[in-house]
Amino acid sequence: MISRDRTAWLQGGEAVCLQTPPDVSRTWRLVLLGAPGAGKGTQAQLLTSALGACPLSTGDVFRAARDNPKRAGAAIAAAQTFMARGELVPDSVVLDLIRERNRCLHCRGGFMLDGFPRTLPQARALDALLAAEKLRLDAVIYFEVTPELLLARLTGRRVCTRCQAVFHIQNRPSRIDGVCDQCGGALEQRADDRPEAIAVRLDAYRKITMPLLEHYRSQGLLVPVRAEGEPAEILARTLDALVMHEAR
Ligand code: AP5
Numbered sequence: 001m002i003s004r005d006r007t008a009w010l011q012g013g014e015a016v017c018l019q020t021p022p023d024v025s026r027t028w029r030l031v032l033l034g035a036p037g038a039g040k041g042t043q044a045q046l047l048t049s050a051l052g053a054c055p056l057s058t059g060d061v062f063r064a065a066r067d068n069p070k071r072a073g074a075a076i077a078a079a080q081t082f083m084a085r086g087e088l089v090p091d092s093v094v095l096d097l098i099r100e101r102n103r104c105l106h107c108r109g110g111f112m113l114d115g116f117p118r119t120l121p122q123a124r125a126l127d128a129l130l131a132a133e134k135l136r137l138d139a140v141i142y143f144e145v146t147p148e149l150l151l152a153r154l155t156g157r158r159v160c161t162r163c164q165a166v167f168h169i170q171n172r173p174s175r176i177d178g179v180c181d182q183c184g185g186a187l188e189q190r191a192d193d194r195p196e197a198i199a200v201r202l203d204a205y206r207k208i209t210m211p212l213l214e215h216y217r218s219q220g221l222l223v224p225v226r227a228e229g230e231p232a233e234i235l236a237r238t239l240d241a242l243v244m245h246e247a248r
Pocket of ligand 1 (some may be wrong): 037082083171
């Protein structure tokens with residue numbers, strides 16, 4: 001599987017990516033929407049191989065900051081407290097993070113925003129930022145999953161502490177128990193994958209993030225994809241849906 005170096009995104013500031021972006025025949029600029037556990041991160045990894053676009057996850061930036069709080073700055077480091085409880089990080093912190101990394105939106109390999117935007121003020125701020133940068137989104141992919149499946153996916157998830165690759169104890173186990181297949185890093189359960197934090201996250205998703213569906217539907221950007229079945233099947237469905245969306 002092809003992965004993209006995301007140093008500029010994960011570290012912000014003056015940091016630069018260690019690899020040059022791939023030569024792509026088409027630059028995709030996408031948003032990935034869906035409930036916690038819908039498989040956005042998993043599909044982002046697969047879509048990177050298929051389209052070349054870089055997966056820009058706000059959650060990954062906050063998790064990377066946990067290991068290097070000094071470099072991340074006080075506001076981003078403080079986000080850990082909100083995350084561990086399953087609550088959303090304040091819009092002001094998230095929007096500062098995005099503005100500080102806005103050069104990633106110009107990456108010639110394209111991008112997939114994963115986990116951002118998640119509130120209407122964030123979505124409106126993204127609209128304004130893209131307009132100011134003379135960029136436009138190609139589509140907002142909405143991964144739809146039933147609530148029962150979400151719970152099973154979240155409680156069995158394990159994440160690499162070094163490269164953030166995502167595994168699942170039943171659906172996608174690593175070759176060696178507790179060790180990342182991609183980089184050899186240690187796998188761990190996320191603090192917000194405990195049942196009490198999951199309940200808070202799902203509630204925030206229903207009340208605060210779901211209104212974004214209408215925001216993007218009204219802009220003609222929403223591309224719903226049924227996100228059940230094998231990851232490869234979902235990828236194929238997503239690519240088909242993007243082709244149909246482009247042909248409209
Ligand atoms: P974030 O990191 O964005 O988490 P999330 O949106 O809750 O989404 P997840 O990462 O939990 O799930 P996913 O959809 O990526 O699923 P995955 O592919 O891993 O945010 C975390 C926190 O950061 C937030 O709660 C908040 O505090 C803060 N935050 C971040 N952005 C913010 C913002 N913009 N505003 C405010 N706060 C913000 O899959 C899940 C599991 O299922 C894995 O184990 C995977 O292997 C398995 N799986 C995936 N697909 C399949 C499949 N098809 N079949 C079987 N198993 C599968």
